[in-house]
Amino acid sequence: MAEPGAAAPGDVFVTGGTGYLGRALIPRLLERGHRVRALVRERSRGRLPAGCEAVVGDALDSGAFRDLVRATDVFVQLVGIPKPAPWKGKALRAVDLASVRASVLVATSVRVRSFVYVSVAHPAPVMRAYVHVRREGEALIRAADFSATILRPWYITGPGHRWPNVLRPLYWLAERFPPTREGAYRLGLVTLKEMVGALVEAVEKPAEGMRLLTVEDIRRIGRGAV
DSSP states (O other): OOOTTOOOOOEEEEESTTSHHHHHHHHHHHHTTOEEEEEEOGGGGGGSOTTOEEEEOOTTOHHHHGGGOOTTEEEEEOOOOSSOOGGGHHHIIIIIIHHHHHHHHHHHHHTOSEEEEEOOOOSOSSOHHHHHHHHHHHHHHHHSSSOEEEEOOSEEEBTTBOGGGGGHHHHHHHTTSHHHHHHHHHTOEEEHHHHHHHHHHHHHSOOSSEEEEOHHHHHHHHHHOO
């Protein structure tokens, strides 16, 4: 059953459902009554949360899952290589960029209800290859003919991803001085709980046209999520 104040349960199609975000998001969507299907390779179907329908296909090949997506779906694109790093540029293009390209092709041909994409905060002084690939993904979405929400976190803290918490005092200081304030907010940290809350809202309140959620937006929405 959907919780008080939640949108009516709907159909959600997820790529990258066995990753860090997907494993946290899918149970939350199921709790709220949504019907969730996740694209996985055959060997990974057992890693999906209970209650999620597994659909087998290759996220890098639009032809392999075009017939699995419905016009009623909110399409959530979460595919990405684990732990992106400056030296992983080739893998980022081969996986992250190829997957969003395939997903946009499918979403456009099916004319999905809405599209949700996790990009990255930018401009940024580091992780240039990662930023460049995610910006290319954003450009593909903007050129497509569907409504979409693009989220731009910088780093998501949570289980197994806690080391950036040691930087919080530096962020606190940077936010208090005009020369560094804007960058500190744009490249701030968000928690896994905040990120999931923002993703749930993106699913339940599909954008009309194009919607962009910055780090500050993700924090605000995530902290207010049920």
